[in-house]
Amino acid sequence: MGLIAFYFRKVYTLFKGEVLVLPSRTVVLIFAVGLLALPLFTDDPYLLRILILTNIFAILAASWDLLSGFTGQMNFGHALFFGVAAYCTAILNLRLDLPPWLSIPLGAFGAVLAGLVVGIPCLRLRGTYLALTTLAFPIILLGLVFAIPDLTGGELGISGIDRLTGSRMGDYYVTSVLMLVLGFVMWKITDSKKGIILHAIREDEVAVRASGINTTRYKLMAFCLSGFFAGVAGGLYAHIMRTAGPSTLEVALSFQIVIWAVFGGMVSIYGPVAGVFILFPLLEFLRFMPKMRMLVFAFIVLMTLLYMPQGLIPWIREKIEKECPRCKIRNVATRKTCRICTAELD
Amino acid sequence: MIQNIIINGLINGSIYALLAIGFSLVFGVARIVNIAHTAFYMLAAYLIYVGFHYLGISPYVAMPISIVIVGFLGVVSYKLFINPIREHEAAVLIATIALAMVIQEALLISFGGHYLGVPPLISGYATIAGVKVTYQHLLALGVAVLALIGTWALMMKTRLGLALRATAQDREVANLMGMNEARVAMLTMGISVMMAALAGAIVVPLFVLDPHMWMHPLIMMLAIVVLGGLGSIKGSFVGAYILAFAEVLVVFLIPMGAYLKGSVALSIMILVLLIRPEGLFGVHFEEER
Numbered sequence: 001m002g003l004i005a006f007y008f009r010k011v012y013t014l015f016k017g018e019v020l021v022l023p024s025r026t027v028v029l030i031f032a033v034g035l036l037a038l039p040l041f042t043d044d045p046y047l048l049r050i051l052i053l054t055n056i057f058a059i060l061a062a063s064w065d066l067l068s069g070f071t072g073q074m075n076f077g078h079a080l081f082f083g084v085a086a087y088c089t090a091i092l093n094l095r096l097d098l099p100p101w102l103s104i105p106l107g108a109f110g111a112v113l114a115g116l117v118v119g120i121p122c123l124r125l126r127g128t129y130l131a132l133t134t135l136a137f138p139i140i141l142l143g144l145v146f147a148i149p150d151l152t153g154g155e156l157g158i159s160g161i162d163r164l165t166g167s168r169m170g171d172y173y174v175t176s177v178l179m180l181v182l183g184f185v186m187w188k189i190t191d192s193k194k195g196i197i198l199h200a201i202r203e204d205e206v207a208v209r210a211s212g213i214n215t216t217r218y219k220l221m222a223f224c225l226s227g228f229f230a231g232v233a234g235g236l237y238a239h240i241m242r243t244a245g246p247s248t249l250e251v252a253l254s255f256q257i258v259i260w261a262v263f264g265g266m267v268s269i270y271g272p273v274a275g276v277f278i279l280f281p282l283l284e285f286l287r288f289m290p291k292m293r294m295l296v297f298a299f300i301v302l303m304t305l306l307y308m309p310q311g312l313i314p315w316i317r318e319k320i321e322k323e324c325p326r327c328k329i330r331n332v333a334t335r336k337t338c339r340i341c342t343a344e345l346d
Numbered sequence: 347m348i349q350n351i352i353i354n355g356l357i358n359g360s361i362y363a364l365l366a367i368g369f370s371l372v373f374g375v376a377r378i379v380n381i382a383h384t385a386f387y388m389l390a391a392y393l394i395y396v397g398f399h400y401l402g403i404s405p406y407v408a409m410p411i412s413i414v415i416v417g418f419l420g421v422v423s424y425k426l427f428i429n430p431i432r433e434h435e436a437a438v439l440i441a442t443i444a445l446a447m448v449i450q451e452a453l454l455i456s457f458g459g460h461y462l463g464v465p466p467l468i469s470g471y472a473t474i475a476g477v478k479v480t481y482q483h484l485l486a487l488g489v490a491v492l493a494l495i496g497t498w499a500l501m502m503k504t505r506l507g508l509a510l511r512a513t514a515q516d517r518e519v520a521n522l523m524g525m526n527e528a529r530v531a532m533l534t535m536g537i538s539v540m541m542a543a544l545a546g547a548i549v550v551p552l553f554v555l556d557p558h559m560w561m562h563p564l565i566m567m568l569a570i571v572v573l574g575g576l577g578s579i580k581g582s583f584v585g586a587y588i589l590a591f592a593e594v595l596v597v598f599l600i601p602m603g604a605y606l607k608g609s610v611a612l613s614i615m616i617l618v619l620l621i622r623p624e625g626l627f628g629v630h631f632e633e634e635r
Contacts, residue, residue: 074436121616124623128379128576131439132568133619136612139565143609147602251561255381255443262440291455298447302427305441309434 021339022330023320028270035176039169048172054280055175056236061260061272062186063229068258069266070190071222072202073122074131078257080118080138081227083249085111085234090158090244091151100164104235111231112224119223123216126205138249145246157245164239175236179273182229187269189225198222202267263301265311274313351594353479353487357552359590360490361545365563366570366582367497368541374514374577376531378428379439384560384567385446386539390416390546391555392453398464405467405551413543420539421532429532446560454557462555486548493544494583500537501579510534514577565608566593569615575625584626589614 019025039048064078089107092098098106118137122130145152152158164171189195197218200208209215238244247253264275282300286293308315321330322345324338331339338345369383390412397408423445431437466482473479501507513520513530521527553559570589574581589611596610597603618626 121620125619128373129572129619129623129625131379132572133616135565135568136615140609140612140616143606146605147609251565255440258436259440259443262436266436292451294447295451295455298444298451302441302444302448305437305444306427306430309431309437 021332023332024317024330032180035180036173039172043169045168048168050281050284052168052171052175052240053237054277055179056233056240057257057260057280058179058273058276059182059233059236060230061257061264061276062183062269063226063233064257064261065266065269065272066186066190066229067222067226069261069268069272070195070202071198071219073219073222074127074134075226076131076135076258077118077137077139077254078134078226078230079249079251079253080114080134080141081111081230082234082237082253083138083141083244084114085231086238086244086248087145087152087158088231089235089238090161093161093239094158100162100235100239104232104239107235107238108228108231111227111234113227114231115223115227116220119220122223123219135251135254138254139251142246142249145249153245155246157243157247159243161238161242161244163242164236171240175240178232178236182232183269183273186229190269194218194221259301263304263312265313265315268311268313271311271313275311278312347598349474349479351591351598353483355587355591355594357483357487357490358594359587360487360494361549362563362566362570362590363583363586364490364493364497364541364545364548365567366574366586367494367579368538368545369567370571370574370577370579370582371510371514371541372534372538373571374579375510375534376432377435378432378531378535379435379442380535380538381439381442381564382423382446382449383538383542384564385449386416386420387542387546387549387563388453388555388557388560389419389449390543391550391553391559392457392462394547394550395462395464395555405464409547409550413540413547416543416546417536417540420542421536424532424535428535429528446564450557450560457557459557464550464555466551482551486552489548490545493541493548497541497579506533562608566590566611569612573615573618573625575628578625578627581625581627 019029035051038051042048060078060082063081064075067073067078068075085104085107087107088110089100089103092103092106093100114137118134122133125133146154149155165174190198197208197213200213201215201218205215234248237248260275260279261272262275263279264273265271279297279301283293283297286296289296304312320333322333322335323330324341324343324345326343327338327341329338329340331345335345337343365384365387369380372378372380372383393412393415394405394408397403397412398405401408403411427441427445428438431441466480468481468485471478471480472484501511509520509525509530510533512523513525513527513534517527520530566589570585571582573589574583574585592611592614593607596607600606622628
């Protein structure tokens with residue numbers, strides 16, 4: 001009994017010292033708990049549907065950040081992974097009658113292959129060249145989709161896919177849990193040793209190569225990982241919408257992903273997630289003026305960027321947290337001294 | 347058939363060249379990836395439509411006016427939205443995307459999604475090598491070629507052109523040599539947007555107008571610029587004709603070609619990049635480390 005109490009106290013101390021001490025971590029915790037607890041308060045199908053899509057796009061935006069934010073491989077054709085996975089999942093589900101729990105991972109695997117196909121020619125490119133070249137891949141595929149309507153359904157896409165689960169509540173929980181878990185996994189990846197190498201590749205690739213690290217392998221790994229996560233999002237989308245159409249490959253979607261991620265704040269995983277959770281429901285909310293909706297949306301994005309060019313979430317985080325000048329540990333902005341090394345905070 | 351391919355290839359190529367050179371210029375000088383470039387091209391086309399149909403101005407007058415207005419709007423939007431955040435590359439990128447969306451939606455609200463058109467400036471056709479070519483097409487080709495020659499003269503023969511080229515090569519040193527970098531960047535933006543507007547004015551009588559007409563030229567323009575080498579004006583010029591002819595050939599020769607025209611042009615771009623990662627005439631930029 002005493003042992004249980006001891007462990008309980010230990011967990012509580014850790015929790016207090018690691019999570020509650022920083023407002024950003026507390027907010028993430030509240031967000032995760034709130035997301036999971038929301039169906040207790042409302043079962044409005046419209047709201048749940050918006051949140052299901054928001055979850056899916058949050059995975060997508062975070063996966064873009066993994067590749068373009070952390071590794072610095074600006075990808076302007078991220079819709080490719082999404083679309084390939086959506087089409088693969090749809091075809092596997094319809095032709096081979098695979099259930100969703102099998103078709104989505106296999107579809108994501110298709111997206112990983114797409115990541116390799118894109119990644120290998122793009123290894124020698126950097127910066128703007130890379131961004132504009134990656135933009136081309138989904139458009140090439142879109143042309144092929146229209147040219148072979150027998151397999152892909154042409155402009156109408158593939159419809160009649162199985163539902164993800166039987167109920168809307170089930171869909172909601174599957175997508176939210178997946179979003180939280182995959183988001184955490186991505187954040188952990190960027191925090192691991194491999195993630196630090198990805199950081200370093202963005203900052204200075206030549207220096208990384210000079211340190212004896214095979215940057216080619218790591219860049220391909222980033223493409224594949226990002227493709228996998230985006231692929232999961234694509235597969236989920238196919239099963240939720242029950243169609244996989246050309247809209248999953250469009251340039252507009254690729255641009256949308258970039259807008260979400262840069263608006264929320266690149267190089268942070270939680271930034272793009274927050275970006276989607278703000279902008280996607282906002283677009284739905286603006287439905288009351290259907291004609292002006294996109295105009296207002298674009299204008300809000302433009303105005304936000306003007307004042308917070310590094311993104312919304314890093315800007316807010318800067319306001320509520322300070323970095324210790326000596327040990328680089330983050331502290332609440334209200335503290336006078338660092339919580340670890342007691343250095344003066346300015 | 348062959349004559350059709352040649353005429354259409356030349357006209358499309360010249361229009362793409364105008365767009366791509368403008369885009370390349372502003373990227374080379376100011377390092378701005380201006381996604382809204384073709385949105386300005388569309389805006390000019392719509393302004394001419396408004397001038398002709400609502401205000402009753404002759405297209406000959408409406409064209410220069412609309413080019414000047416669009417150039418002015420380009421500079422204003424640069425000053426308001428792009429200049430304050432120029433340090434943040436990613437932010438500039440989505441600022442221009444958002445700008446393009448604003449223009450598209452504004453046009454969609456004012457004109458709806460209908461297809462609109464402006465009648466040709468001159469009617470009639472000439473017969474060249476047994477194929478009928480309308481005078482309008484010849485006029486478009488002539489104006490486009492003149493504009494390209496004008497751009498070349500501006501870049502190579504004037505002091506402004508010298509300043510532009512110097513800034514493109516090295517911003518800091520150009521600044522040290524007494525060129526006002528901020529002003530050069532602004533001027534470049536104005537010139538490049540006006541070139542886009544001119545391309546818009548040329549296509550008005552040939553194409554139909556709709557609020558999504560900027561998408562296809564945007565993609566082609568980006569492909570051309572990457573193919574020719576970012577920041578290289580010669581590269582944009584050559585790339586424009588290569589991709590325009592590829593596109594026209596696919597449309598005329600392959601069944602279902604209209605769907606595949608973008609795919610083939612972009613595949614050519616990727617093939618070239620596999621062999622030469624810096625494009626055909628890539629300019630080497632100083633890496634900022």
